[in-house]
Amino acid sequence: MSDVQLFRLAGASAVELPGRAATVEKHLQTLIESQMQAFLGVRFLASEYATGKTHRGRIDSLGLDENACPVIIEYKRHSNENVINQGLFYLDWLLDHRAEFQLLVMQKFGNETANAIDWAGTRLLCIAADFTRYDEHAVQQIPxxxxxxxxxxxxxxxxxxxxxxxxSVGDAAAAKAGEVNVAAPAKPKALGKDKTAEEQLAQAHPETRKLYEATASYLLALGDDVQEKQLKQYMAFRRLKNFACIVPYKDKLLVMLKLDPDTVAIEAGFSRDVRNIGSWGTGDLELTLRNQNDLARALPLLERSYNEN
Incomplete structure (x- = not known):
């Protein structure tokens, strides 16, 4: 079990709360599935999904994350159970059965959501009471x-x-075929006539590219758990869930934050409430950064979004 400790403060005393693993795996699975979007930013699709007669398995949980990427979740109560290998087996199955997954999404969320699935970001989440150092080393070797x-x-x-x-790899679908190096992410493809975020950034003014580098560096430095994921139309920065998304343009960056706009002083030309406005990325608060001064103004909000998500 990990060394995380939680205390209840009562007046002048501090009482440690005893931590424990779930007594049965199914209890943990039911708990996560019932609040999957709140816990992980993933919309629940199916539980105990059968992989057919050939593979003869059952995927614990299937979902679609906030970036429209397929997600497999596997649970284990103890660190000595082989959750990683089992999950990788199902991940390969999923990438070989995309039409089946797309149909499931279509039935649950509709055609528009099904057509927007981003296979490049397909993910495996392994949830367990603890992991060994060998587990942590092993996943670093897997594309x-x-x-x-x-x-x-x-x-x-x-x-x-x-x-x-x-x-994180650039294109999980290409990695399935052994075409991607972890250190050299594949380039996302544009949707229709829209340029990808990478193309937008490449064509941006030099000052805007420097502004992106400074913003991304700050977000990544907020914690060891921050991941940067390049998607088709934006760059997502997440912990377990997105907390910031950057949409680059030629002369500015739009930064989407998961903050309640009602708790922020809205400033014309810098911040706005986008709850009822269509936009790329996730989050209800949009910031417009045009220079380093704007970034300096944004730093407290970037940190707050990290802390609250």
């Missing part, structure tokens, strides 16, 4: 989007989720 998440229950009403390790 797949794999995240190891440690959990701990405290009493009957507290759940801790801790991102232990994460590996």
């Amino acid at each position: 797949r989007n794999v995240e190891l998440i440690r959990y701990k229950l405290f009493g009957d009403d507290l759940l801790l989720l801790d991102l232990v390790n994460a590996v």
Whole structure:
């Protein structure tokens, strides 16, 4: 079990709450599935999904994340159970059965969502009471989007989720065929006539590119658990869930944050409430950064979004 400790403060005393693993795997699975979007930023699709007679398996949970990427979630109560290998087996199955998954999404969320699936970001989340150092080393050698998440229950009403390790590749679908190097992400393809975020950034003014580098560096430095994911229309920065997304343009950056606009002083030309406005990325607060001064103004909000998500 991990060394995370949780204390209840009562007056002048501090009482440690004993942590524990789920007594049965199904209890953990049911808990995560019931609040999957709140916990992980993933929309629940199916539980115990059968992989057919050939593979003869059942995927614990299937979902679609906030970036429209397919997600497999596998659960294990103990660190000595082989959750990673099992998850990788199902991940390969999923990439070989895209039409089946797309049909499932279509039935659950509709045609528009199904047509927008981003296979390049397909992910495997392994949730366990703990992982060994060998697990953490092993996932670093695998060209797949794999995240190891440690959990701990405290009493009957507290759940801790801790991102232990994460590996991100540019294109999980290409990695399936052995075409991608982890250190050299593949370029996302544009949707229709829209330019990709990478193309937008490449064509931006030099000052805007420097502004992006400074913003991205700050976001990544907020914590060891921050991951940067390049998607078709924006760059996502996430922990377990997105907390910031950057949409680059020629002379500015639009930064989407998961903050309640009602708690922020809206400034014309710098920040706006986009709850009822279509936009790329995730989040209800949009910031417009045109120079380093704008970035300096944005830093407290960037940090706040990180802390609250």
